[in-house]
Amino acid sequence: MSVDAFAHTFLVAAPPARVFEHLADPHSYVGLSPLVVAVRDVRTDGDQVGYVALERFRFWTNRIRVTMTLDPAAPAVVSDVVSPGRVRLRAAVTLAPSGAGTEVTETITVDSPSLLRRYVVRTARSVQLRRAAELTRRMSAGPS
Template sequence: MAKDRKPPIEFETTCVVAASPDTVYRHLTDPHSYIGLSPLVVAVDDVRTGHDAEGRAVWDYVAVERFRLAGPLRWDNRIRVRMVSTQPAGQLVSEVRSPGWVWLRAEVDLAAVADGTRVRERVTAGAPAPLRRFVTTQARQVAAYRAAELTRRMAAG
């Protein structure tokens, strides 16, 4: 690592939802489920599904994040997402590329527990120095919101 480079942003979020791992997996592997699951995602388009060289299921799509600026101003950030299922109904890995040299990797592990499913998300992200604080704050807020919203959705059935 170069001397002037910052280490990646890293954190983890865990929640337990009242649904089976298969139900949670089906929800999380539908790119359109992320509309509202992330407070920033307002649209998903250009969804492509397939398999990679190792035979793993892959979803490539564009998510539109909407940032509210001063007053009525907003900025729609189109991000490229590649989601890979690394094991049947057990782990999803998403790689996000955003303008401004911002990147994010989210590893979601699903495990059956007595009350439903434990959802653990490990996030690693990077951004240039001027964006680092903003990216860190947004990524943490989005992860916490996503855990709460997924818990709400799974409880609602």
């Protein structure tokens, strides 16, 4: 198994509370994450939200299990993902006020079999950057 980690920081034109509220809702990830096409079986237990997301790739669809841990005081959202092929991903998002908006930092750690490493890391990084662009777009569009 190979472990890789990388981070991305960007600004959005909305206060941290609004960004946190959006990221804390599993249904927000449909389209926010370019591979996620559906969210099912959402369950909340205290500060944790579990759900199943369907990720659509070119030739197949993955059912992934996600457990989000929410910390509104920080504010932060940590998503632990269990994907087929023995791939595990952790996305830790922290939010900090920045002028009239929010500085968002997403740190991703991926644990994957060596044979899948390059593909998994490349895909996770691409999704991370597209998710940042979509979150930026959504937050600049005003309250939803």
